[in-house]
Amino acid sequence: MQNIKNFKRYHPDYVHKKCLEHAVGAIFLISEDDQDWYECQKLFQPDTMKVEYETDGIIRSMGYDISAFCPDGCSIAEVSEWPKEAAPNRKWCFIDGEVVPRVYTADELREQATHKRDYRLEQAAKIIAPLQDAVDLDMAADTEKVALLAWKKYRVRLNRVDISTAPDIDWPKAPQIA
Structure with a gap:
């Protein structure tokens, strides 16, 4: 060989x-x-x-x-x-x-977790923006108001994730409402 x-x-x-x-x-x-x-x-x-x-x-x-x-x-x-x-x-x-x-280093695991968190934050922001627009323009249905609150809480929990514990991170679950 x-x-x-x-x-x-x-x-x-x-x-x-x-x-x-x-x-x-x-x-x-x-x-x-x-x-x-x-x-x-x-x-x-x-x-x-x-x-x-x-x-x-x-x-x-x-x-x-x-x-x-x-x-x-x-x-x-x-x-x-x-x-x-x-x-x-x-x-x-x-x-x-x-x-x-492959065995990842602690730094690599933290970097992966950071990318994962940032990606999830981007996805949440895409969902929050039109819901927030509907609320700001006083055009939101009750379901949109509930969804907006749930997605904002999810985004706050994502921002509070302790990346230093990677790979053992307890990721918050995304809301099932949109």
């Missing part, structure tokens, strides 16, 4: 003139052990799963066709086992020759 690490861009000393005519926009990559990307592709088996992973192990891409990869700033490895639930969605890592679930 191949595991060729840390590809970076380089300019080969010699490229055949005919190759350059057809290589407009070509990127030349070389591994940390001086293997040219185009040459080392022949080392990979056609029927194995390959992963493109970053220096911290996070899997950026996966597939069987090695020619579909462009590992600029990454490494490529063949894997013997691929968990059926795994996907190249930044939630999986290639560590010590295995595909494993």
